[in-house]
Amino acid sequence: MSEPTQPGPLFTVGSSPLRKEGVAKVMGQAKYVDDITLPDMWFGATVRSTIARGRIVSITFDPAIPWHEFTIVTAADIPGENTIVHLTKDHLCLAETHVNHPNEPILLLAHPDRAVLPAAVAGVQITYEELPGVFTIEESEAPDAPAIWEPAPEDALHSQEKNVFKTYLMESGEAASLETIFANAAYIVEGEYRTGAQEQLYIENNGVIAEAFRAEDGSLESVKVQGAMQCPYYLVHALELVFKLPEEKCRVIQTETGGAFGGKEDFPSVIGSHAALLALKSGHPVKICYDRAEDMAGTTKRHPSRSRHRTAVSKDGKILGGEIDFALDGGAYVTLTPVVLSRGTIHAPGPYHWPALRVRAKAMATNLPPHGAFRGFGAPQSIFGTERHMDKIARVVGITPEEMRRRNLLAVGDRTATGQIIHDTVDMQQMLTRALTESGYHAKREEFARTNPTSTIKRGVGFATFLHGAGFTGSGERRLNSLVKMIVDAKTGNPHILVSSTEFGQGTNTILCQVAAEVLGIPYDEVFITQPDTKIVPNSGPTVASRTAMIVGKLVEQTAIKILAALQPYGYEIGNTFEQFKKAAIAYGIEHGDVNVEARYQSPGDIFWDDEAYRGEAYPAYAWAVYVAEVAVDTSTYSATCTDFYALQEVGKVLHPVLAKGQIEGGVAQGIGYALYEKCVWQRGHMANNQMTNYIMPTSADLPPLHVAFEEIPSIHGPFGAKGIGELPMDGPAPAILNAIEAATGIAFTEVPLLPEDIFERMTANGNTGGSEDLNPSIDRDTRVESVA
């Protein structure tokens, strides 16, 4: 373990200094990639497949277009491997003989005039021999489904089954005795829950500018890509393969990034490689910035999911054992899907004690564009199923949702489903009490029970209890081996933090500078963070997985401690002024130059993870939460509205209260969108509503008051006790809202998104329809509910 965090009052951590890049942003001076123009720059565009699956038969070029003005790139122009590497190499950079999803890139075009590109893209005619496709988890897993994806025989990462990207089996407790447990249980409760795809909808679309540099003999020397992204080194590694260049010849710079949410985690490897190919062939810098329609149709989304629960419950509502089958639709290529599936699997048990549990998880291939990272990364999907299911168990057993949770919540010293002992002194019972009290849950339940029978507006209140692991899953952080540097300029005395961790609104720049300033005992304004440029900054890992504050922040803390040690002999100590810090840095500089230190991630000695058995410390730390939603369902218009929202979470030390609240509020807003507004309409794998006009995200007029509260229990894993926070708020809103809708209407909807047309269908249909369960819980036709006691 690293040195313990210093005791004593904090002067910047825990306060809310101004966002580092805030002035540039409010003045409109921050430079996003589309604001940058390089000399002699051309523009790139992508010719994409119009079908879901098939063989490319012919490609012809409309003779009306002056093709000699264009640079045209095909797979044959790739100097290295035709692959976008993530975990495997199945994902091609450009399609060659076959396409496996609509909008798959086939050809690239570049031209000096941006305006002529749309007509040129339309002027490339591609004919196909169509092959049968699969578009849902069920179609993909059907025994007679066409084999749309098969693993390379030597590829041990994957299951060897047709169309299966990845499976996990996670067993815990007395899983071997599950049959007996089910045979003797008072109740067996089954349920099936589904979530749809969700578009990240960052307001800045994916975009990059690439340059290729040739040696004197004309051979390719290096490539450079700048643009909107979360993980500069992911793009470096993709470029290495596409261009057959060593790492140091692939330079990547993150420009100011206008939102990401996971949507700029893996996808920049695609668009960055494309732009660099056009730059190499054209001899010009090439900018590709997608428009909204192309970005929505062609880039990644949240994985659709299906969760099937079968739970053995005692007479008094204690979980005795359970089976959870969790399935994701991965789209056409593997990309990051196994990792998303992993997080979804580990979060499926929720914050509950399972004496016996078996989770079977699988990710299926479909002929949709590959699904990818989106805030929460599999956890919102499995937590939705679990939290809806907990309310169902409560209904079957005849206890309140609150009592159901109280009888099963994990406590300090308990083991999670992976066998991890809960060390954080979190008290979920007390958090539940606080959340239900502060949100007025009980009073609202009473009030709505009184008012609903005589009103066409049915109101309800529901909640979700959940946890979210911070950092990479299992042994991930050990493999990442992150490195952070800090340099103190010997002339100005200002420390500069060097990390590949990126700012895209969440506050990376600000919190890392706070941590450094706090350790060094100098003003926040005197600490700077360097723009992520892989030529300059080390690989501190990707900016994902709620890991920046906790993991990278801890490394920043360690570098700052080393700076202190270096400057101490030159007369600086905590309590001195910045002038004295500067004087010491200058004195150090005369002898040694800039103070230059680094810190590398070292796995805490007591963390153990078994990737095969899925046992051990799944995450260094968890954030814990109780979210309470109030809804109104209009039985005349069939619209459901979230009318009030309360979010309580324990996230360790809150480094910056304003940023932290902003993270929770923004995540809750996305969660409300996930539950009630945001529906991807698929037509044979093509997103039919790929416009903001008909893919609806919440506006300022759609959101309820968002009440955010924190509990702070310092964690030993993060700087000053901080844990991860970014993904957590995505997990709770959807199940809390659907639990509230059930309380309001008596209808147990089982799917998100839940739009007015879905509510209309259910409320006006005779008998049961998809997406919900029966109105009357006592005659539960879809589920086998037995009372054998």
Add this chain to the structure above:
Amino acid sequence: MTTITFTVNNESRTIEAPPMKRLLDVLREDLHLTGAKEGCGEGECGSCSVLMNGELVNSCLVSALQAEGAAITTIEGIAVGQKLHPIQQCFLEKGGAQCGICTPGMILATHHLLEKYPQPTLLQIQEGLAGNLCRCTGYTRIFDAVQAAANQPGKP
């Protein structure tokens, strides 16, 4: 090509452009004012918002020809030199800007809102900003920023 003369941030400008060129592109490409952003290109997201004769417009839906003779204010015309306008200062202090891509449009929409309602109610703020999408904040900090700005001297 058409010659278009208009006022941008109190400065008279003349440009040659195709008459149907979007005002957004005229600002960004011809005048190098890149504060207005393209988020959707169809008038849904509001990140290209500018003030045109005092009205809030989506500059992706306005043609160059329509801008002839108009007075345009972009985010670059809001601050006085390097001194932030009170609205900008409030967005900065209250956490109203996260990724920043919607911020220029949001600040212009706020400017427009406070001209119309110097002391807006929460509902007026929610409705006044409903044409400007923000994916980061959940809007709460933006509402705080607008309310703080309404109470500043020297606004809008």
